[in-house]
Amino acid sequence: MYGLTPDDLALQARARGFADELIAHEEYAEAHEGELPPDVAHRLEARAVELGLTATNMPVDVGGRGLSHLQQVLVQEQGGRVTNALAWCLTTPPGWWPAVANDHQRETWLIPTVEGRREECYAITEEHAGSDVSDLQATAARDGDDYVLNGVKWHVTSYNKADYVFFQAVLTTGEHAGEQALFVADKDTPGIRVVRTPAYTHTIAHHHPIVAFEDVRVPATHLIGSEDAGMSFVYEWFRYERLMIATRCLGAVERLVDEMSAFAAQRRIGLDRLADKQLVQAMLADSLTELFAARSMVYGLARSLDGQSGGLDLKVAHAQCSMAKLFCSEMAGRVADRAVQVFGGRGYMRENVAERFFRELRVERIWEGASEVQRVIIADQLGKRGRARLV
Known part of the structure; x- marks a missing residue:
């Protein structure tokens, strides 16, 4: 049905079997704030990698699976059968990154993320800029070889699980002042702090805190692509x-x-x-x-x-x-x-x-x-x- 090939069906069956493994842990997660015992969580994450169900959207030359959109759909559809975000271990790193990552970004963040050794989060949404991200108030100013980042971001999904963060801001200096740029920074960079972690309707282990960036200084190598991209x-x-x-x-x-x-x-x-x-x-x-x-x-x-x-x-x-x-x-x-x-x-x-x-x-x-x-x-x-x- 739906014209799926034998390879598609095999991938779908593999993803379905793994989803069934995750489903067995739902009630435990619901009763424990979304968390699984660390050994169980690590085993399931490793199992997702072993089955070839992670980084399905990433090209092969950076270690990804290089699957088609339809095949990615077949994997994520099975993940959707699972509650409590347990299927978020079916990771899909930023698909736009390989084409624009510089050597430092590629080795420091991109490849380790594709391999499942690092995890990202996005700091984009703000208190008064939700679905319309064109109205951001966060800023980035060039200062010598660095950029200085300032702003308060809301709903930073998976911040507690990630070890680095993408930060979207409006440039205040240079020929692209007024345009938006994207930066990457490790979470332990000075000036990054959690303001508070609200409780949400769902019961999952991935939190969505409000995060402040206060005079966060990052090298120019942390700019993603170009200033106007x-x-x-x-x-x-x-x-x-x-x-x-x-x-x-x-x-x-x-x-x-x-x-x-x-x-x-x-x-x-x-x-x-x-x-x-x-x-x-x-x-x-x-x-x-x-x-x-x-x-x-x-x-x-x-x-x-x-x-x-x-x-x-x-x-x-x-x-x-x-x-x-x-x-x-x-x-x-x-x-x-x-x-x-x-x-x-x-x-x-x-x-x-x-x-x-x-x-x-x-x-x-x-x-x-x-x-x-x-x-x-x-x-x-x-x-x-x-x-x-x-x-």
């Missing part, structure tokens, strides 16, 4: 992450459909199965239909991206990734709500997969651009390019 990296990251969010939503919905179908088939209401009740059947049917539509969309988009590597229209790709994220994230929210309803009181228990996904999937409509932002992007491109260029 910062936004291009953000846009590429958004395109990729929006597709991957859509992909992981597919996995979550598949798991929910399987779980609530199995429950409805064995749950008895008097002499009747819950699955025989027409209103429950409607919820199951709608969920399965939406999964089919969403999966067809994502697989088709991935194939399209693979087929246009030489002449990709970035604006079209941006709008299409926005459409995938919008549809899949909102669809996943609807299915999670139905799943809680089908499970009834059980669906409100934290030990139940529907309850966990009900909480965890809500953020998919917010991060990497809220649903409302996706609609603006889509409508803008429809007006500029017309329907035929987009679908």
Whole structure:
């Protein structure tokens, strides 16, 4: 089904088997603030590397797997079946980095990250600049051979797990003053500190603290690409992450459909199965239909991206990734709500997969651009390019 090759199916099966290994640890993680015992976590991380399920988006010449977009989708979809962010060990380092990394960046951060020895986080979002990153207040000023970074960043996902950070800022000096640039710095660089770590709705081990950068001095070798390229990296990251969010939503919905179908088939209401009740059947049917539509969309988009590597229209790709994220994230929210309803009181228990996904999937409509932002992007491109260029 979906025209997958034998190699695709083998990769999918390998990723599915690993996801099943992770699923076995969900309830423990839920009961322990998202954390697994260190030996278990390290074993699973090593297992992901061993199975070839990490750095799937990275080229072979830096140690990555060099997989197609469709194959990356097949891996991340299975990761989406797992709650509590346990599947975040299926790492996808920054895909834009190999083409622009200087020798220092390549050896210090890029290759060790691809190999699974280092981990990054992104300090981009600010208190008053969320989905619209064009309104950043953080600054970077050239001072001799260094840059001095200042700003306060919010929702720095995985900061506690990472050992280095990407920092997006507006330049205040030089010919590119007013433009955005991207920098990389080790977390122990003087001037970087956690302001506070808020609690979030989900129960995962990756925190999202507020982080201050106060006169953080980094050498010019820590500038990513050129001074005027910062936004291009953000846009590429958004395109990729929006597709991957859509992909992981597919996995979550598949798991929910399987779980609530199995429950409805064995749950008895008097002499009747819950699955025989027409209103429950409607919820199951709608969920399965939406999964089919969403999966067809994502697989088709991935194939399209693979087929246009030489002449990709970035604006079209941006709008299409926005459409995938919008549809899949909102669809996943609807299915999670139905799943809680089908499970009834059980669906409100934290030990139940529907309850966990009900909480965890809500953020998919917010991060990497809220649903409302996706609609603006889509409508803008429809007006500029017309329907035929987009679908």
